[in-house]
Amino acid sequence: MSSKQKGSNAERELVHLFWHNGWTACRVAGSGSMRYPSPDVIASNGQTVYVVECKCSKVKTKYVPLEDIDELVGFAQKFGAVPLIGVRFSNKEWMFLSPFDLETSGKFALIKRESSAHSFSEIVSHSSSRLVATPFSQ
Amino acid sequence: MSSKQKGSNAERELVHLFWHNGWTACRVAGSGSMRYPSPDVIASNGQTVYVVECKCSKVKTKYVPLEDIDELVGFAQKFGAVPLIGVRFSNKEWMFLSPFDLETSGKFALIKRESSAHSFSEIVSHSSSRLVATPFSQ
Numbered sequence: 001m002s003s004k005q006k007g008s009n010a011e012r013e014l015v016h017l018f019w020h021n022g023w024t025a026c027r028v029a030g031s032g033s034m035r036y037p038s039p040d041v042i043a044s045n046g047q048t049v050y051v052v053e054c055k056c057s058k059v060k061t062k063y064v065p066l067e068d069i070d071e072l073v074g075f076a077q078k079f080g081a082v083p084l085i086g087v088r089f090s091n092k093e094w095m096f097l098s099p100f101d102l103e104t105s106g107k108f109a110l111i112k113r114e115s116s117a118h119s120f121s122e123i124v125s126h127s128s129s130r131l132v133a134t135p136f137s138q
Numbered sequence: 139m140s141s142k143q144k145g146s147n148a149e150r151e152l153v154h155l156f157w158h159n160g161w162t163a164c165r166v167a168g169s170g171s172m173r174y175p176s177p178d179v180i181a182s183n184g185q186t187v188y189v190v191e192c193k194c195s196k197v198k199t200k201y202v203p204l205e206d207i208d209e210l211v212g213f214a215q216k217f218g219a220v221p222l223i224g225v226r227f228s229n230k231e232w233m234f235l236s237p238f239d240l241e242t243s244g245k246f247a248l249i250k251r252e253s254s255a256h257s258f259s260e261i262v263s264h265s266s267s268r269l270v271a272t273p274f275s276q
Binding site: 012015016019023024025026027028029030034036038039042044045046047049075077078079080081 | 150153154157161162163164165166167168172174176177180182183184185187213215216217218219
């Protein structure tokens with residue numbers, strides 16, 4: 001399976017998780033001929049909107065270009081949403097990090113299997129509008 | 139060009155329009171293996187979120203299954219967004235109708251070239267949070 005297919009499958013899995021927990025969610029179409037910033041998945045429970053950049057990794061550390069993270073944050077701010085990096089390491093549950101709370105090295109954010117992160121159940125229970133302004137800051 | 143391609147091109151055109159007017163917007167990926175309700179385009183200016191079902195037509199009247207409209211409304215309510223039907227008749231600018239204000243016939247909504255509708259500039263200027271609750275009702 002190509003890494004693109006794996007990425008799409010991971011996004012679908014995340015969309016299922018949101019729906020099964022009472023949220024709406026959808027995958028965003030690839031940019032194609034357009035080049036606007038966009039997340040991979042958008043989810044909402046009517047109060048909080050998450051825009052999620054999804055990553056998969058078979059190795060212990062995932063390097064994410066800071067440029068991608070800046071784009072996600074820009075999109076989220078304009079949309080009025082909470083940006084999240086969702087990472088699915090092999091044989092591990094989804095973990096979610098705020099872009100404002102990442103370890104960086106040069107032009108990359110480093111996300112490790114053992115990084116401190118939020119679980120899926122945490123993000124779907126942090127669903128007050130207060131978190132839109134200050135995600136996970138408290 | 140297939141009708142699917144025409145539909146995708148119309149959606150891309152609409153996404154461009156939103157960005158060029160200071161909004162964020164993206165196309166939603168096709169359902170593929172998933173069968174959850176979803177709109178074609180999601181757009182936000184940070185206050186109002188529109189979820190748009192896009193239709194194209196070469197003829198004077200577009201018939202839209204009421205089932206599709208119910209799905210859009212359900213998604214919008216759960217998301218906390220304003221549902222819109224965006225129709226692009228050949229050689230005519232985009233027109234936008236609220237699902238709550240459609241002429242119906244049997245199991246279909248009828249949208250005519252000459253139907254009363256909102257222009258693109260109207261929908262991007264109706265951007266107060268008040269309209270989320272009562273879209274175009276005033």
